[in-house]
Amino acid sequence: MPTSALPYRPHNHDACVAQALAEARDICQQHHARLTPTRERVLELIWQSHKPLGAYDVLAVLAEDGHNAAPPTVYRALDFLQQHGLVHRISSLNAFIGCTHAGKSHNGMFLICRSCGNVLELTAPGVASAVTKAAAQESFRPDDVTIEVAGYCPRCSAEAAHDG
Amino acid sequence: MPTSALPYRPHNHDACVAQALAEARDICQQHHARLTPTRERVLELIWQSHKPLGAYDVLAVLAEDGHNAAPPTVYRALDFLQQHGLVHRISSLNAFIGCTHAGKSHNGMFLICRSCGNVLELTAPGVASAVTKAAAQESFRPDDVTIEVAGYCPRCSAEAAHDG
DNA sequence: CTGCTAATGTTATAATGTTGCAAATTTCGC
DNA sequence: GCGAAATTTGCAACATTATAACATTAGCAG
Numbered sequence: 001m002p003t004s005a006l007p008y009r010p011h012n013h014d015a016c017v018a019q020a021l022a023e024a025r026d027i028c029q030q031h032h033a034r035l036t037p038t039r040e041r042v043l044e045l046i047w048q049s050h051k052p053l054g055a056y057d058v059l060a061v062l063a064e065d066g067h068n069a070a071p072p073t074v075y076r077a078l079d080f081l082q083q084h085g086l087v088h089r090i091s092s093l094n095a096f097i098g099c100t101h102a103g104k105s106h107n108g109m110f111l112i113c114r115s116c117g118n119v120l121e122l123t124a125p126g127v128a129s130a131v132t133k134a135a136a137q138e139s140f141r142p143d144d145v146t147i148e149v150a151g152y153c154p155r156c157s158a159e160a161a162h163d164g
Numbered sequence: 165m166p167t168s169a170l171p172y173r174p175h176n177h178d179a180c181v182a183q184a185l186a187e188a189r190d191i192c193q194q195h196h197a198r199l200t201p202t203r204e205r206v207l208e209l210i211w212q213s214h215k216p217l218g219a220y221d222v223l224a225v226l227a228e229d230g231h232n233a234a235p236p237t238v239y240r241a242l243d244f245l246q247q248h249g250l251v252h253r254i255s256s257l258n259a260f261i262g263c264t265h266a267g268k269s270h271n272g273m274f275l276i277c278r279s280c281g282n283v284l285e286l287t288a289p290g291v292a293s294a295v296t297k298a299a300a301q302e303s304f305r306p307d308d309v310t311i312e313v314a315g316y317c318p319r320c321s322a323e324a325a326h327d328g
Numbered sequence: 329c330t331g332c333t334a335a336t337g338t339t340a341t342a343a344t345g346t347t348g349c350a351a352a353t354t355t356c357g358c
Numbered sequence: 359g360c361g362a363a364a365t366t367t368g369c370a371a372c373a374t375t376a377t378a379a380c381a382t383t384a385g386c387a388g
Contacts (some may be wrong), residue, residue, distance in 0.1 A: 004302070004303060005302055091255045091256045091312075092255045092310055109295070109298060111299060111302060111304045111306075113304075114307065120302060120304070122298055122302065124294065124295070124298040126294040126297065126298065127291065127294040127295055127298055129294075130288065130290040130291040130293075130294040131273070131288070131291055131311065131313060133290065134273060134286055134288040134290065134291055135275060135313055135315065138168070138169055138275060138284060138286065138318070139168065139317075139318035139321070140275045140277075140284070140313070140315055140316070140317055140318065141315045141316045141321050142275075142313045142314075142315040143278065143313075143314050143315040143316065144313070144314045144315070145311075145312075145313050145314075146256050146310065146311070146312040146313070146314070147295065147309075147310065147311050148255075148309075148310040149295060149299055149304070149306045149307075149308070149309050149310070150306075150307050150308045150309075150310075151299065151304055151305045151306040151307040151308070152304070152305045152307065153303075153304055153305075154302070154303035154304065157303070157305050
């Protein structure tokens with residue numbers, strides 16, 4: 001077991017990207033969905049780091065690529081990727097992040113570091129069941145659960161302590 | 165115990181508003197904060213229903229009031245109200261709703277009906293502790309927790325069943 | 329090839345939120 | 359009360375995020 005989760009420690013991020021793309025191709029094939037060059041490129045960009053990326057950030061990089069894209073291009077690609085569970089939208093940030101549990105059914109919970117901006121996606125069964133239970137008590141039928149926790153990651157907490 | 169929570173059944177909503185305003189005056193006094201006419205009016209508007217209201221919706225009503233307001237007026241009022249725990253922002257909707265637990269410390273959880281738009285705010289201790297625990301397992305220090313559950317309220321679920 | 333569907337391009341515009349500065353109001357020490 | 363300091367508001371401009379509507383192109387089945 002690692003001392004801390006991936007986003008919080010140095011790692012070969014190219015491997016993250018490569019794996020994400022490979023899984024994406026796999027999943028799209030299973031879904032009979034087309035992972036077109038634009039969609040794949042957008043997914044790759046979203047995966048450039050473990051920090052969420054805004055749609056217009058993606059757009060800017062596409063422009064650098066020489067791809068003369070407009071906002072709808074990016075939003076459509078992101079919609080597609082979301083539909084197939086390849087990226088998530090972090091609504092408290094209006095930004096997007098690669099899904100680290102693609103394929104598996106999952107109720108994501110996001111830990112968003114206010115200091116470094118990295119986001120860790122967790123599957124938290126305890127949380128999911130507690131939410132379901134609370135909703136059931138109100139006879140509410142949940143459909144989509146958003147859990148976003150802003151705070152400080154272990155690394156930034158430690159650094160803050162040193163600065164003290 | 166009611167068969168269902170307030171937003172989901174007919175009730176004297178004026179009483180909701182009156183109580184919210186009274187509590188707000190109380191809380192602001194305790195905080196040595198000024199509940200100015202604009203701020204109070206915005207709070208009242210947010211409380212017009214149990215459906216969240218966008219900043220520009222508030223702005224439009226202020227305009228009808230004859231109040232020649234610009235966006236910053238509304239956003240500033242909303243910031244103030246949020247800071248004092250009188251309204252919440254629902255980030256998945258870019259909209260605001262009156263807090264039903266003003267004063268008490270609370271980790272709100274929002275049940276958002278996709279059909280009628282009503283929002284129920286719950287204090288769910290089980291959920292809060294599960295989130296805290298999950299974060300702790302990653303050595304993450306939570307600061308602000310957003311839980312928004314989109315789905316169908318009891319009333320709309322029932323109606324949908326009738327239509328079948 | 330032909331015709332259908334999905335995907336993309338293109339232009340414009342809507343919706344949401346912020347910055348910066350000036351004017352007015354309130355607070356508070358005197 | 360009176361005036362300086364701080365808070366609040368007015369106001370204009372602008373920044374960011376997202377969508378609508380319609381034309382065009384690419385992929386694919388027959």
